[in-house]
Amino acid sequence: MHRRPRLLLSKQALAENYRFLSDRSGSAECAASVKANAYGVGIAFAAPVLWDAGCRTYFVAYLEEAVALRALLPEARIYVFHGPTDNLEPWQTHRLCPVINEKTALDSSEWLTLDPALHIDTGMSRLGFPPNQLDEVLAGIPIDSFSLCMSHLACADEPSHPSNEEQRARFTAAAAPFKEAGIALSLANTGGVLLGEAFHFDLTRPGIGLYGGSPDPSAPVGFQSVCQWQGWVTQVAHLPPDTPVGYGGSYVTSREQVILTVSVGYADGYLRALGNRAAVAIDGIECPVVGRVSMDLITIDATELWARGHRVKTDTWVELMGAQISVDRLAVAGDTIGYELLTRLGARLERQAIA
């Protein structure tokens, strides 16, 4: 028989990561970035857990994500990073707060009725107003129209990068009128939280750490593993030496080897780049992925496992990512970051919340 790969989602790990980041945020409120379906983990899973852990403010990228979140959390404050759309009505209906990133959003005052945030660009050149445009942008607008003044760090995953301190200083200066008016300030993502108190201001908005990933996967922070990703062993083959394995025969057995076929592939988000590079864990023992990753299958060398007396059978689960094969490790093996691995977790996975 066969089974789809599955994701076991730990409520406890998510709540612990939130509490850790909230503690590390000191006196600042800890919000949650839950864009992209809570980084692929699943918004319907994540939102209630975060709410129960004490999180009251949330950030998403798109209006549609905010509407979906509102259905889950009737009382949360919800900010939308990408800002206004072509229609005010859903924002009013669902009590959503846009982040104002560009001037046309302020041409009429209607978006100011929604307790928006203002985004200042302090060195990323991606979204927001450069500090030298603020006077012009805000002319004639009561500053207390805004509920939040924010900026975003470009290099928080590199704690010693000089840009962090430069952005902090620029933000402190540019946001001073907001601070004087008693409006909350926010700069820190996960990396920013870890940079220390000077970066926390009034509100932090981590994402990746909540879901178990580190800003820099090659410098693991040690967040709890939220996603236990498992594949099903569908075949156990004892192959003679010189047998090619998988597409293109990119791997060839060098001796008599035990090769497992496991149900997961790049269509599920198991990146093709992981072929011949990653490992899976079976009963705590790591076995390398050999050959190319196919759309729906991978092949694993379990020869060592057998040599140690573990007679792995078909119809068992193996860990693709989880407490042992961390999202950070898998990201490094795939030459990417945890953010990309998580947000690519496929729609085909069976998802199951666990305590």
Ligand SMILES: *Cc1c(COP(=O)(O)O)cnc(C)c1O
């Ligand atoms: C995604 C995002 C965050 C969260 O960043 P992490 O690195 O995942 O903690 C915070 N702020 C903005 C503007 C973002 O786009």
